[in-house]
Amino acid sequence: MQKFVLAVFGSIAIGSAVMAATAVNYARTYAEDRSEIEDLQARYMFALDWQNPDVYASTFTDDGVLVWAGGEVAGHDAIVEEVKTMKAMDRVIIDASTPQRPWRRRHFITNIAVRIDGDRATGRAYWFEFNDDMRDRRPYLGAYGHYEDELRKVNGRWLFSRRQIFNEQRDNMAATDEYPAW
Amino acid sequence: MQKFVLAVFGSIAIGSAVMAATAVNYARTYAEDRSEIEDLQARYMFALDWQNPDVYASTFTDDGVLVWAGGEVAGHDAIVEEVKTMKAMDRVIIDASTPQRPWRRRHFITNIAVRIDGDRATGRAYWFEFNDDMRDRRPYLGAYGHYEDELRKVNGRWLFSRRQIFNEQRDNMAATDEYPAW
Amino acid sequence: MQKFVLAVFGSIAIGSAVMAATAVNYARTYAEDRSEIEDLQARYMFALDWQNPDVYASTFTDDGVLVWAGGEVAGHDAIVEEVKTMKAMDRVIIDASTPQRPWRRRHFITNIAVRIDGDRATGRAYWFEFNDDMRDRRPYLGAYGHYEDELRKVNGRWLFSRRQIFNEQRDNMAATDEYPAW
Numbered sequence: 001m002q003k004f005v006l007a008v009f010g011s012i013a014i015g016s017a018v019m020a021a022t023a024v025n026y027a028r029t030y031a032e033d034r035s036e037i038e039d040l041q042a043r044y045m046f047a048l049d050w051q052n053p054d055v056y057a058s059t060f061t062d063d064g065v066l067v068w069a070g071g072e073v074a075g076h077d078a079i080v081e082e083v084k085t086m087k088a089m090d091r092v093i094i095d096a097s098t099p100q101r102p103w104r105r106r107h108f109i110t111n112i113a114v115r116i117d118g119d120r121a122t123g124r125a126y127w128f129e130f131n132d133d134m135r136d137r138r139p140y141l142g143a144y145g146h147y148e149d150e151l152r153k154v155n156g157r158w159l160f161s162r163r164q165i166f167n168e169q170r171d172n173m174a175a176t177d178e179y180p181a182w
Numbered sequence: 183m184q185k186f187v188l189a190v191f192g193s194i195a196i197g198s199a200v201m202a203a204t205a206v207n208y209a210r211t212y213a214e215d216r217s218e219i220e221d222l223q224a225r226y227m228f229a230l231d232w233q234n235p236d237v238y239a240s241t242f243t244d245d246g247v248l249v250w251a252g253g254e255v256a257g258h259d260a261i262v263e264e265v266k267t268m269k270a271m272d273r274v275i276i277d278a279s280t281p282q283r284p285w286r287r288r289h290f291i292t293n294i295a296v297r298i299d300g301d302r303a304t305g306r307a308y309w310f311e312f313n314d315d316m317r318d319r320r321p322y323l324g325a326y327g328h329y330e331d332e333l334r335k336v337n338g339r340w341l342f343s344r345r346q347i348f349n350e351q352r353d354n355m356a357a358t359d360e361y362p363a364w
Numbered sequence: 365m366q367k368f369v370l371a372v373f374g375s376i377a378i379g380s381a382v383m384a385a386t387a388v389n390y391a392r393t394y395a396e397d398r399s400e401i402e403d404l405q406a407r408y409m410f411a412l413d414w415q416n417p418d419v420y421a422s423t424f425t426d427d428g429v430l431v432w433a434g435g436e437v438a439g440h441d442a443i444v445e446e447v448k449t450m451k452a453m454d455r456v457i458i459d460a461s462t463p464q465r466p467w468r469r470r471h472f473i474t475n476i477a478v479r480i481d482g483d484r485a486t487g488r489a490y491w492f493e494f495n496d497d498m499r500d501r502r503p504y505l506g507a508y509g510h511y512e513d514e515l516r517k518v519n520g521r522w523l524f525s526r527r528q529i530f531n532e533q534r535d536n537m538a539a540t541d542e543y544p545a546w
Contacts, residue, residue: 031395042295046363113406181410224477228545
């Protein structure tokens with residue numbers, strides 16, 4: 001507690017570089033926690049791109065919140081339904097263009113910054129999306145942005161309790177200038 | 183064994199979300215194993231892009247199998263030869279267009295999901311390829327897809343025993359709709 | 365020492381595959397060290413893209429060296445100034461084109477290979493940059509290349525003591541054919 005007070009006063013006095021320095025603190029279990037969160041982040045992407053509603057929803061806590069282009073969705077069942085809706089919407093576009101095979105939209109994650117505090121964690125990461133035009137399979141960059149995540153360890157497993165998606169190709173989902181990390 | 187039977191029955195009864203949940207299990211050495219596998223994945227890419235046949239082949243077990251655009255290649259010596267062939271093929275194209283310097287094709291890996299079971303591991307990851315057009319160095323996205331990997335720990339070192347490359351820009355190497363992860 | 369001599373002689377005799385094999389050695393703390401370095405790499409990117417000079421400079425040692433398009437910059441204060449200059453230069457272009465909101469240039473890191481030797485580390489990684497054209501927010505790939513990093517652990521924290529940026533879209537910053545990894 002004393003240490004925290006000192007850190008706060010120090011950062012007011014000396015500025016944001018010190019604040020950043022004090023904010024970064026790795027407990028002895030950092031590698032374990034981070035590894036499992038990285039694995040969660042990867043599995044989330046497979047579930048998203050293969051549009052597997054159950055696995056996708058299983059990366060969230062039961063009361064997990066997802067903030068994305070479709071709005072804010074709360075709770076396991078609502079998240080399952082949201083992925084089913086995404087899939088149905090894609091099918092309409094794909095079927096209308098009668099391709100040989102559907103497009104293969106893929107989402108990639110990099111730059112994972114994670115801060116662990118016991119059974120809570122705060123994550124920041126970048127994402128981007130590639131897609132293809134179906135007929136000649138030409139690949140293109142569709143969009144990019146970042147994630148702001150809150151995580152909880154429930155029954156020994158890290159899960160998203162809140163994921164907010166920022167997307168630089170949509171004005172209403174773009175990041176602000178406020179520094180999102182530490 | 184009993185645990186496995188239970189997991190299978192459970193997943194039949196309750197569905198794929200439960201199956202995903204039971205499939206994700208992190209042993210105490212997960213962070214160590216994952217870290218070394220991530221490093222292997224990175225070194226593989228450097229070896230591929232700088233077309234270093236020996237380092238590339240050294241990321242596989244002696245009986246390692248590579249399934250890629252060129253077909254299925256098995257064993258250390260055959261993999262070394264395959265990289266030499268890739269390099270020679272590139273040189274023909276590059277020399278024909280007499281550039282200032284050769285293109286710089288680069289392969290990137292993200293979304294690494296890894297499941298460890300003792301000295302065996304199963305990996306899934308995404309990859310993509312950037313290249314440049316040599317004359318004005320304009321960069322472009324060339325292709326993307328995913329990896330399905332089997333790994334073995336041999337003499338304390340994680341190596342690919344089988345890597346299959348899926349490529350969404352080639353119809354005969356594209357992923358299926360079957361969920362590849364867990 | 366004897367082991368090192370043996371490795372050197374062995375690699376001269378048998379070639380680069382053996383050298384690569386002997387060069388890859390993971391100490392018991394590899395996962396911890398690597399996790400913290402990955403986190404540093406991610407935080408560096410947030411600081412770069414949100415153009416936060418203090419956090420950016422805090423990822424380097426006090427005598428840290430940055431080799432980039434702007435030249436070679438040494439020391440904490442000089443690095444802070446460099447980021448401020450980058451930001452000012454961007455503003456000139458952005459203000460001249462009077463957009464609704466500034467472009468959102470983002471840098472991504474993948475393929476992190478790290479070799480730890482006590483409180484020193486050597487890193488290699490790939491990077492790429494996406495940007496948008498401001499008016500209709502169309503995203504594009506701007507550039508790609510790789511990093512060659514030296515790191516030091518100072519007061520229990522991993523920092524860059526030297527980062528050199530290679531950029532394949534600039535002839536004077538492009539990689540050579542010499543193998544940069546191990």
